[in-house]
Amino acid sequence: MDAAAVQQVLEQVGPRLRRLRERRGQTLAEVGAVTGISVSTLSRLESGGRRATLELLLPLAAHHEVSLDELVAPARRSPGRRTVRHGVTSIPLTSQPGGLRAYKQVLAPGAGEGVQPQVHEGYEWMYVLSGRLRLLLGEQEFALPAGEAAEFDTRLPHRISNPGDRPAEVVSIFGPQGQRMHVRARPRRGPAQAPAPSRQA
Template sequence: MDDHQHGKDDRADAGDRGDDTDGVLAEVGPRLRRIRKERGATLAGLSEATGISVSTLSRLESGLRRPSLELLLPIARAHQVPLDELVGAPPVGDPRVRAKPVVMGGRTHWPLTRQPGGLQAYKVLQPQGREEPDPRTHEGYEWLYVLSGRLRLVLGEHDVILGPGEAAEFDTRVPHWFGSTGEGPAEFLSLFGPQGERMHVRARPKRK
């Protein structure tokens, strides 16, 4: 193959790579809008959290502004997501199985267990929003642990706010409801035993 042919092939490869990059960048805007809405955030709220103007955020989401690291990094920090989730980069060389999130009742659930039956574990994102408590009952036992944000829990006659590092456990046959405090999104872990299975703590430190 002569040098002239090599030059054409190199330009073709570069063109293919450019097309791939343009395709990835074109998907960033809709992904930014989807993630923001899943978290119940407004453009004004995100602007306040990131220092990026509302007009710039709007142009990013509509595809009229080309995304850059300077813009995407503060957005990723505000949403508490890895940067590759914003750009849709596929995992490379990672042998771990990545659970697909499931949206139920406005919340996004990431399953952390794969075996059927027994205790089920989830990481849950509760979006910001104004909600009216609607306590319900069902069989089972649940344990909640707040990772970030604040979560409102209505349990029987109790109405409490859980913050980061706080946990609650309860029999789900007691009327209960949990949701947004209206102050922002919250992330928490949920362990649920559909047949009343409970989490057992061992090697608990002795009280002094």
């Protein structure tokens, strides 16, 4: 990290400390009484007039119950802009350039109907938050109400649409290189927990 990047990170420490303090509803005097740091030093630290040092940040991180990394981590890049296509609004939830990508999609009533199925590299998992989703997958068609999920290889012709009369909301996780989510724990399946069959429209 070069000097300019370091300076940029340090400039973010003050506003973060102020947000943490205000979130707890505390005054500078109250923080100073607990940490042993003077009110004037805390004020200058929050406003950027005092350079952050390890001696100052360690007691403040402990007081606010956050890690030191949370105070000095570089600002994350904000996700990309939302896009609208065929009545489907896609809102990126992740900002990293590679790996799994997450989106929230809002399908207007009738969105996607009549659109040609698409085929591309990757693997997709989606969960219906609200409304009703129609998923065309190869030669099969599925109706997914709120609370149901689907996952599929996107090299298979597929299309999602909203056959309902109100918007449908979906969370989608897409692996452009075929990456899949790693599930660390799965519940044991008993007779009463057998997976429900896929619903076809």
